[in-house]
Amino acid sequence: MYQYERKLKKENAVTLTLPQGFAFKDHDVFVFDNLLSFFRWDLHDQQVKIDLSECTAANYQAVALLIPYIWHLVSKNCHVSVIESEDGEGASSMWRMIGGRGAIPVLKSKTQKLKGSDLKPTIAVRDGDDFKEVIQTSEEFTKGFNIEYEKTLRYILSELLYNTMEHGYAHYNHKGHDCQFPSLAQFTYYKGRNELQFIIADLGIGIKKHIEQAYPGQESDEAAIKLAIRPQVSGTFASTDPYKDKNNAGVGLFISSNIIRRLNASMHIVSGNGLLHVSPRDITGKTLNNRWPGTFVLVTISLGSDPTLQLHNLMQEFRTAAYSEQRKAELKEEDNRFYLNIKNEFGSFAEYKPAAIRCRDNKIFPAANSHKEIVIDFDGVSSAPHSFLSALLASPIKTLGMSAYKRMKFVNTPPEIRETIDFILDENTE
Numbered sequence: 001m002y003q004y005e006r007k008l009k010k011e012n013a014v015t016l017t018l019p020q021g022f023a024f025k026d027h028d029v030f031v032f033d034n035l036l037s038f039f040r041w042d043l044h045d046q047q048v049k050i051d052l053s054e055c056t057a058a059n060y061q062a063v064a065l066l067i068p069y070i071w072h073l074v075s076k077n078c079h080v081s082v083i084e085s086e087d088g089e090g091a092s093s094m095w096r097m098i099g100g101r102g103a104i105p106v107l108k109s110k111t112q113k114l115k116g117s118d119l120k121p122t123i124a125v126r127d128g129d130d131f132k133e134v135i136q137t138s139e140e141f142t143k144g145f146n147i148e149y150e151k152t153l154r155y156i157l158s159e160l161l162y163n164t165m166e167h168g169y170a171h172y173n174h175k176g177h178d179c180q181f182p183s184l185a186q187f188t189y190y191k192g193r194n195e196l197q198f199i200i201a202d203l204g205i206g207i208k209k210h211i212e213q214a215y216p217g218q219e220s221d222e223a224a225i226k227l228a229i230r231p232q233v234s235g236t237f238a239s240t241d242p243y244k245d246k247n248n249a250g251v252g253l254f255i256s257s258n259i260i261r262r263l264n265a266s267m268h269i270v271s272g273n274g275l276l277h278v279s280p281r282d283i284t285g286k287t288l289n290n291r292w293p294g295t296f297v298l299v300t301i302s303l304g305s306d307p308t309l310q311l312h313n314l315m316q317e318f319r320t321a322a323y324s325e326q327r328k329a330e331l332k333e334e335d336n337r338f339y340l341n342i343k344n345e346f347g348s349f350a351e352y353k354p355a356a357i358r359c360r361d362n363k364i365f366p367a368a369n370s371h372k373e374i375v376i377d378f379d380g381v382s383s384a385p386h387s388f389l390s391a392l393l394a395s396p397i398k399t400l401g402m403s404a405y406k407r408m409k410f411v412n413t414p415p416e417i418r419e420t421i422d423f424i425l426d427e428n429t430e
């Protein structure tokens with residue numbers, strides 16, 4: 001049986017060849033889409049060869065993403081092997097330096113570590129001990145620099161590591177056992193630029209899914225990441241037992257991103273197909289064509305550029321901002337939103353017209369009349385026929401007129417339902 005399975009896998013073998021350039025940047029332009037297009041997330045029960053031999057220009061953090069990718073493939077019952085070039089230039093030598101050869105043993109045994117070079121620390125993060133190891137490693141890099149750098153870096157790293165351990169963990173089934181994927185941390189110091197770059201990556205549920213526990217109906221991954229960096233926004237609020245202490249204030253990413261903006265630093269957050277770039281100049285979002293199934297955060301910090309920086313003062317400033325009166329007003333504004341989850345309201349077959357009419361009269365019309373934004377979420381809905389959708393939406397759309405396009409948002413909509421809704425919108429706003 002086992003042999004038969006192996007034979008089948010062999011027959012289905014696929015080779016993924018790392019392109020000549022495999023990095024986040026190409027000629028100073030960020031190319032996340034190119035990089036992410038390498039990964040194929042649909043493979044399972046196959047032999048997969050990852051060929052590094054043609055890649056001569058790579059980046060350590062980019063190559064490090066191959067480690068969680070291989071973990072993913074193994075969890076999908078793939079047999080994975082990595083082809084390295086003989087002379088060991090480019091990605092092949094980086095792969096060895098970061099201890100990539102130990103990727104599979106690390107996944108299979110909790111006591112294994114990635115055995116890379118001390119110069120390119122790469123750590124599989126599962127628990128508090130690994131957490132401490134990452135923090136200690138970062139301190140090695142900031143030795144000899146202003147003590148404020150050490151504290152600042154420690155702060156940002158802790159927040160990102162807490163996030164990956166608290167919100168980004170992911171399970172998979174291995175031969176009937178429930179196993180957990182580690183997260184990954186990789187550091188590289190670029191001497192010429194006096195710059196430290198690191199990545200924290202996970203294969204978890206992603207920011208959108210997590211934050212939707214408290215803020216349902218996010219339009220996109222990009223929107224969810226933008227929401228996550230706002231102060232006092234946490235995906236944990238809804239699931240937290242009200243009698244327990246609140247363990248998350250929702251300020252980790254807010255304060256971290258503000259520190260990044262004050263330092264000579266930049267941060268990229270990728271989750272699903274959303275990308276957010278935080279830099280001293282601005283914060284910009286983008287929706288990519290390709291996706292990473294969990295979350296990763298890439299941080300670049302120039303060391304030693306601002307000796308006047310004082311973490312303590314910065315923190316005080318950002319904390320005050322996070323809890324300011326203005327923030328309270330903003331939160332109130334967020335209440336100005338009516339959210340309807342179709343599956344919760346009608347089940348995954350949303351077909352019963354009298355229920356639609358009741359919901360329209362008791363919920364949607366009052367929301368429209370009180371000038372709320374109306375968000376309708378079709379997550380998990382398998383079918384919603386035209387007559388049902390029309391009963392639910394046509395008259396509210398007619399009442400709102402053209403502003404319906406702005407005031408009503410339809411999220412997680414399967415294509416055929418989206419088409420019907422567009423038709424109803426067209427028909428009722430002429």
Ligand SMILES: Nc1ncnc2c1ncn2[C@@H]1O[C@H](COP(=O)(O)OP(=O)(O)OP(=O)(O)O)[C@@H](O)[C@H]1O
Nearest residue numbers: 163168206207210228234235248249250251252253
């Ligand atoms: N790695 C991740 N995976 C999934 N969701 C994440 C991840 N990182 C952040 N998030 C989402 O973004 C939200 C905001 O993160 P943030 O660190 O600002 O707050 P928090 O972790 O909830 O609270 P605090 O950091 O104050 O303890 C999280 O609550 C979670 O919903």
Ligand SMILES: [Mg+2]
Nearest residue numbers: 162163252253
């Ligand atoms: Mg946090």
